[in-house]
Amino acid sequence: MKHFTLKSFVCAVMVAALPLTFSCRTKSKTMPQTTPPVTDTVGAVETPTPTPMPVEQPRDFVQEQPTEEMIPSNLDDLNRMAQDRGWIRDAFFNYDEAGLSTDAQEALTESATWLKAHAAYNLQVEGHCDSRGTEQYNLALGDRRANTAKDYLITLGVDGSRITTISYGEERPFDTGTSEAAYAKNRRAHLVLTGR
Amino acid sequence: MTQINPRSAGNAPRLTVLFTVLTLFCSALFAQQEINANIGKERAAQMVKIALAFPELAPEVASETARAGFFSPLTRDLAFSEIFGIVPLPANLAPSVESARTAGAQAFLHTRIFMEGENFVVEVRLFDTATKSLLMPAKRYRGSAGALTRIAHMVANDLNRFYTGKPGIFLSQIAFISTRDGNKEVYIMDFDGSNQRRITTHGSISLSPHWSPDAEQLVYTSFVRGTSDIYVVNRRGGGRVRIPTGVGLNIAPSFSPDGREILFIGSVRGNPDVYIVRADGSNVRRLTSENSIESTPSFNATGRQIAFTSSRAGTPQIYVMDAEGTNLRRVSFDGNWNDDAVWSPDGDTIAYTSRVSGRFQIRVMKLSTQESRIIAGEGSNEQPSFSPDGRSIVFASNRSRRWQLYRVPVEGGEPYQLTFEGENNAPNWSNTLD
Numbered sequence: 184m185k186h187f188t189l190k191s192f193v194c195a196v197m198v199a200a201l202p203l204t205f206s207c208r209t210k211s212k213t214m215p216q217t218t219p220p221v222t223d224t225v226g227a228v229e230t231p232t233p234t235p236m237p238v239e240q241p242r243d244f245v246q247e248q249p250t251e252e253m254i255p256s257n258l259d260d261l262n263r264m265a266q267d268r269g270w271i272r273d274a275f276f277n278y279d280e281a282g283l284s285t286d287a288q289e290a291l292t293e294s295a296t297w298l299k300a301h302a303a304y305n306l307q308v309e310g311h312c313d314s315r316g317t318e319q320y321n322l323a324l325g326d327r328r329a330n331t332a333k334d335y336l337i338t339l340g341v342d343g344s345r346i347t348t349i350s351y352g353e354e355r356p357f358d359t360g361t362s363e364a365a366y367a368k369n370r371r372a373h374l375v376l377t378g379r
Numbered sequence: 380m381t382q383i384n385p386r387s388a389g390n391a392p393r394l395t396v397l398f399t400v401l402t403l404f405c406s407a408l409f410a411q412q413e414i415n416a417n418i419g420k421e422r423a424a425q426m427v428k429i430a431l432a433f434p435e436l437a438p439e440v441a442s443e444t445a446r447a448g449f450f451s452p453l454t455r456d457l458a459f460s461e462i463f464g465i466v467p468l469p470a471n472l473a474p475s476v477e478s479a480r481t482a483g484a485q486a487f488l489h490t491r492i493f494m495e496g497e498n499f500v501v502e503v504r505l506f507d508t509a510t511k512s513l514l515m516p517a518k519r520y521r522g523s524a525g526a527l528t529r530i531a532h533m534v535a536n537d538l539n540r541f542y543t544g545k546p547g548i549f550l551s552q553i554a555f556i557s558t559r560d561g562n563k564e565v566y567i568m569d570f571d572g573s574n575q576r577r578i579t580t581h582g583s584i585s586l587s588p589h590w591s592p593d594a595e596q597l598v599y600t601s602f603v604r605g606t607s608d609i610y611v612v613n614r615r616g617g618g619r620v621r622i623p624t625g626v627g628l629n630i631a632p633s634f635s636p637d638g639r640e641i642l643f644i645g646s647v648r649g650n651p652d653v654y655i656v657r658a659d660g661s662n663v664r665r666l667t668s669e670n671s672i673e674s675t676p677s678f679n680a681t682g683r684q685i686a687f688t689s690s691r692a693g694t695p696q697i698y699v700m701d702a703e704g705t706n707l708r709r710v711s712f713d714g715n716w717n718d719d720a721v722w723s724p725d726g727d728t729i730a731y732t733s734r735v736s737g738r739f740q741i742r743v744m745k746l747s748t749q750e751s752r753i754i755a756g757e758g759s760n761e762q763p764s765f766s767p768d769g770r771s772i773v774f775a776s777n778r779s780r781r782w783q784l785y786r787v788p789v790e791g792g793e794p795y796q797l798t799f800e801g802e803n804n805a806p807n808w809s810n811t812l813d
Contacts, residue, residue, distance in 0.1 A: 279694070319587065319631045320672065322586075322631075322674075323674045327672055330648055330650075
């Protein structure tokens, strides 16, 4: 289901982008163009279809529309896409630790960049643990992981009032296996976009 | 569910108890486990040697109903008590005070079961085999078919009280978490695994139930609101209230021994600490202030001391402090992960989950000497809770590949399996009900 949704979405974006690419190429022959930066339009959440550009342009050329990421209005779809494209990335932890590794800091830095550019969303940070510890201590450890991630996002400039935390301890593993690889997947601060 | 009013012929207090019918599945398993009930055979010399006759049944009472519902649980209770040694009646003689005496029994228990309308009536007589006189006044217990096992526990309690002056643990209850209906919900059961029934229907994650001292209420954590919160519910599943604490996390709640306060782990900005709040949600106080992770606080029986887990020395270890947060000392030094400390009723012993060679085990430690020993066994064994008489521990184990609850004598021995459906954990044993 997840793959289907993602694939169909990617296909849809590619199909939608085709005419743009095409017109861009043809236009570039007639005039110099600076490619506008790829922006994710937050307003698209309220209006899922891309807002058409105003057409008050000189008649002799057509202004290229900025490439817009269509942000799904459904939060589940949005979260899948945001994780898939690395707009927001989870922070992973070492065993029985709540400190941020370099990788975790990098993941949160990228997430902070996106969050700051998309004030229409709030964030819930979920703290998760692998199943090797005790249930209750892991809930407390998950709380610390979630808050460590939250604090780091705040130092990167994300408004703390947009961020809530919850600890699931070992209650909701991402991988129910018992290998080190499975355990590693479960030791994380999972970032979930929520509505405002 | 049926409400019944079991009542004795004497001036016993009126008890209103909820029952569910014991499933056939469970009774089959109990029959299979009866062999395990010969706990403490070596102590037989100090025991009251008692012979039990199979109940004399009125024609309308099915023999299997009397056996599975009443006689088997009563036999198991008495065998479990460590007060009674059960003497088999000679097969070639009709059960009587005389044949019991011949078999070497000091006491003979005669029971009779008949119907009064919809209700079963169990009539009990205890005889001294030497004098052939009644030891206790004849007593009647009344209830639906589903209540027969409860009645067996009441009879065992009364016999225990007659010989020791104290009720046994037979009417105590164990609260726990089970996934058998799809989500982690709160359940309760009798001390022997009978009468298992669900208390919550949150359809969410519910965790760590803990009994109030009068065993009327349970406090637990649930994620039903999308945050983790503390709830109190009565043992029939009604009267649920959320206890607002003003802080986050809200896990591992437990009642104080006077029932007026709730001890728990709260968190502000990712710093889990031991907190206490009045049961009405007022007067929240923080009892620890280290910048470490604290977990699973537990009052001793007097309410003067609290055991809890802290990572302040680098790994989760057990600490004890006075109720005000003073006189702190570390008590666990074995291994790199200890949690879930609980106190024995006499207050000199704690039991906790302790990692040993990569697996969790139940460790029992005498605080006065800091001597400890492991009492569990195969698999991972976690979350101990003492019986109200301090003689047994219930714990969760995955030794059967799934998480189930087991009861074991505190000095060790063969664990007795209490749950069989779904994944089960977080057992908490109530005080004795009388």
